[in-house]
Amino acid sequence: MGDLGLLQVLPVLFWVALGLLGLGFCVAVSVRRTPHTCYALYALSLIAMLHATPPLLYGEMRYSWAWKHVAVVDAMLRHDGDVPNAGGFDIYNQWPGFFQLNVLIVRATGLESPLGYAMWAQVLANVLLLIPLLLIYRSVTSDRRLIWLAAFVYYSCSWVGQDYFAPQAFTFLLFVSAIALVVRRLPSSRLRDRDASRRAWPPGRLTLLLVIEAAIASSHQLTPLMLITALLLLSLPRRNRRVTLPALTGAVVLTVAWDATVARRYVSENLDSFVEALTRPEANLWSGLSRLADAAPSQVMVSWIDRGLSGGVFLLAALALIAHKWTRRTPLPLLVLFPLPLVLVNAYGGEMVFRAYMFALPAAAFLVAALLLPSTRRVLARMTVVYVVLLAMLGSLVFGYYSKEAMNRFSAGEVAATRYVTTSTPADSLIVSVTFAAPGLETGYDRHERAEITQESTSAKRLLEKNPLAGLEPILGRAGDRPAYVLLNRAQYADVHLNGEMPPGFVERLESDLSASPAFTAVFRNADAVVYRFDAPMAGGRR
Structure with missing residues (x-):
């Protein structure tokens, strides 16, 4: 592999197959009677092509960070809990949820290490993510074509690559699941239970939501803040508050309790830098977009392609809000905008702008699909446009996803x-x-x-x-x-x-x-x- 990684070595047949998959999906969307099972096969096939190809080709797990997280699980297994004298790795003792879960899995299965299944984490994470994505989309519309087009658009644009064996992938799945539970119970949801008018949260579902929030708070530093911000914005419309305020209260209490006890050392040591970042919103915004001076020309090109894809997604989402008034009555606009405050208050090591795109993408993908979905008239012409847009998205995605395989493999x-x-x-x-x-x-x-x-x-x-x-x-x-x-x-x-x-x-x-x-x-x-x-x-x- 050279400067563009797998893009230079995958056979032509791979790209032909990817194009045919997109074409077949567009044909399926053009037919109103296409069953859910057919759509599901297309979505799972796309996940398999994009995310199962590397582990099938490689004999070893990719990403040095994934190997690092396997090492953390190994250390916690050897020490039966926290790792003593961990030095700079002590942060994993303070947010151990993801790692302790894998310790339990390894012990329960009799494996020596999570390495065997960790190399397939990207496939599993994306397959599992499909469930809460569909629940969110079904809460907004009953049109199966729109639901599945939104899911297909999501997987065609998710280039950030934070889906490997890591706390971020785990907590992002939990975040989308928590948002799905909340959106399902909002007054605008078409999936509300009959008892929703009498009580916002049945005890069992509220307990499940609190368990998810606790798992997020104990596993990652950023995702709890993303969840709190999302719930805060969803609470702006008064009609939502009966549902969102209990969820928001639980997220705030659990996050503050965790940060004030288990993670207190990290928070206190970095409090000054957190406060300083609040005064530099412009620097936070540009920190992740200005690190190209020393990169290879190929990576500069790839970075601009990724930015173009991200900007295109948000532009199409904005056009959908203008063209379809009904989308403004859904919680999706708020779920697109909620990461913006965090981009302005902290750089997160130069990655905040990319993480913001990742967290906003589930809602943005639905809006893009709403804009692209053809009406009953001129279906063929509209589906041609949809196919071209999907090809452009997939083409941009693989640049961001495969171009660094020379160092990731x-x-x-x-x-x-x-x-x-x-x-x-x-x-x-x-x-x-x-x-x-x-x-x-x-x-x-x-x-x-x-x-x-x-x-x-x-x-x-x-x-x-x-x-x-x-x-x-x-x-x-x-x-x-x-x-x-x-x-x-x-x-x-x-x-x-x-x-x-x-x-x-x-x-x-x-x-x-x-x-x-x-x-x-x-x-x-x-x-x-x-x-x-x-x-x-x-x-x-x-x-």
């Missing part, structure tokens, strides 16, 4: 090298890598120290750029008398090339210098990775 050789350096080296060793793109570097993170070159200070990186070995010396000096190792693998080369956090050719220069230096010994090597042990004494006789 890991080979068996890379997994073997990382396993060696994390399990076969002495405890308390220092493990140095150039970037985070290595599968399972955090395995045993409570037993090793990690250093990542791209996370070093600007002055340290300048020294590394000038002379890799001289710049590496202060980093290795942190090991003192402990063993130190340097891991280089194919994905790190791709990461540096695509994201530009170090100058072009830096990893090649570093490996050339390491292989030529008598101070380093290659203790593990294969076609995709190499591990060097640092053998030379530092100044003053320290290693």
Whole structure:
């Protein structure tokens, strides 16, 4: 794979099949008698093509963050709860819900690790997400064509890629489920129970909603705030408050209680930065849109395609509100707008604008579908337009979803090298890598120290750029008398090339210098990775 990842290697037949799938779906939508089962098969087929293709092609799990989360589950399994001396990973002790759930799954199934099923997390997450999406859409309309077109549009535009084995994917599924439960009971819902006029929440359903809110509050930092903001906006119309206020109260109480007790340390340590971010709305908004200066030209192009897709979705959603007055009487406009306040108050590491798109997309997709759905007249002409729009969406989606596979995909050789350096080296060793793109570097993170070159200070990186070995010396000096190792693998080369956090050719220069230096010994090597042990004494006789 080159600069555009899977886009350059998938066969023509894949793209033909994707186009035929979209065409078949459009034909199905043009026929009013198409059954739900047929629509479901189209939606599941789209999910399979987009999300099952990578795990079917690869022998190992993609995404370094997914490997990191597997390592956290492993550590909690070994320590039977919180991980002691976790250092920077202590945040997972403070929001452990997702990880403890997987600890229970691993123990109940007798597996050694969640790794076996984690590589299929994207497929499972998207299949499960279809259920609350359909419930939301059915609460708004009885038109099966509109319901399923909205679902198809959603999966054709969901490019953000936060659906892998992670707390965000888990809590996003819970968020959409909670919103579905609330929307179903709003006065505007066509699915309200007969007792809705007498009581807003039956005890059983309110209990289920509170359990979902508790799981969200205990598993992720951002999603509880998204849920509170969404419920707050849904409470603006007075007619909704009998339903939304109990849900909002539960979300606020559970989130505040969790943040004030279990997560108190993290909240107190970062309170100043939270307050400071409130005064910089413009910087928060642009933080995620201005990080392209050093990226490869291919990634700059991909970023603009993603932005174009996102902007197009919101533009079409706005046009739907103008063209169809009935959509304004639904809760969907509020569910599109609710993430905006959070974009203005916090940058979330430069990712808030993308997370906002992700949370707004379920509602925006329905509005887009409402705009595109043909009436009884001129069905053929309108479905041609729908097909072209869907092809444009899918074409943009695959750029955002597949273009970084050169760094997101890991080979068996890379997994073997990382396993060696994390399990076969002495405890308390220092493990140095150039970037985070290595599968399972955090395995045993409570037993090793990690250093990542791209996370070093600007002055340290300048020294590394000038002379890799001289710049590496202060980093290795942190090991003192402990063993130190340097891991280089194919994905790190791709990461540096695509994201530009170090100058072009830096990893090649570093490996050339390491292989030529008598101070380093290659203790593990294969076609995709190499591990060097640092053998030379530092100044003053320290290693």
